[in-house]
Amino acid sequence: MLANPQQQYKKDETVPKLLAAKETAEAAAMATGSDQVPEAAKKLVGKVAVITGGASGIGECTARLFVKHGARVVVADIQDELGARLCAELGGADVASYVHCDVTLEADVAAAVDHAVSLFGGLDINVQQRRHRRRREDFERVLSVNLVGPFLGTKHAARVMVSSGDRRGGCIIGTSSLSSAVAGAASHAYTCAKRALVGLTENAAAELGRHGIRVNCVSPAAAATPLATGYVGLEGEAFEMAMEAVGNLKGVRLRVADIAAAVLFLASDDARYISGHNLLIDGGFSVVNPSFGIFKD
Secondary structure, three states: OOOOHHHHHHHOOHHHHHHHHHHHHHHHHHHOOOOOOOHHHOOOOOOEEEEEOOOOHHHHHHHHHHHHOOOEEEEEEOOHHHHHHHHHHHOOOOOEEEEEOOOOOHHHHHHHHHHHHHHHOOOOEEEEOOOOOOOOOOHHHHHHHHHHHHHHHHHHHHHHHHOOHHHOOEEEEEEOOHHHOOOOOOOHHHHHHHHHHHHHHHHHHHHHHHHOEEEEEEEEOOOOOHHHHHHHOOOHHHHHHHHHHHOOOOOOOOOHHHHHHHHHHHHOHHHOOOOOOEEEEOOOHHHOOOOOOOOOO
16 A cells, blocks of 8 residues: 555655755745856756747847756847847857747748757757737738747747657747737737737647647736837836736736746746646736726725
């Protein structure tokens, strides 16, 4: 017969000791600020990530956070100067490498994935950041960047992950939007693309689960990235104050670091059994109907 679980737990103090060490390390990581993460608290040691759209905004913040947590990253973007400068800041070719990548071109996407395999020996994490620049962009272009791009990224990341042998598994993380759950927040094209991305995420999770590959996406509300502030016409704190005013969660302002932290969680072993999930980072905005005010003072 199996030993009583409670008795077994009392006999074996390994688990509580490990948990205590992990909690201590994570607390130390928070105490040290944004510059360093103690080795014991790093969540992505030995992992290789490709981050498309990683030269600025949320993608840049994610790349910086991943490197702090021990990952080696390939930053794939069309902003060559920004991308190259970022990778140099992160430590150069041993840690971070930039590659030009237009996500609407399959050859570029495949080359970015293959570059990671060639340089770092494999691929464990694929993070897909997307951006839209104008309110009236061509419908097909918006779909191409925000839906076809993630499809191609998923296809080629999975190609490498499935055939990786001893590196079985991996994770793919798409970037959707609050528009995946709420109508009227963006253009028709952008909303269609972001809602469809959730479907792609779920379907890919269903297909790739048998290979140990997790597929998720994040759906953030608006944060003060250069593109978002330019779109709205407000900068920095003024943008954050405006978003807080219309948001549900008061006293907290969404920042790109919050979104990057959510991506880090999904990429790490802390989320080892989470797949097919759309993680809303919206302070509860999507579940509130402003027509009803029973909780208002």
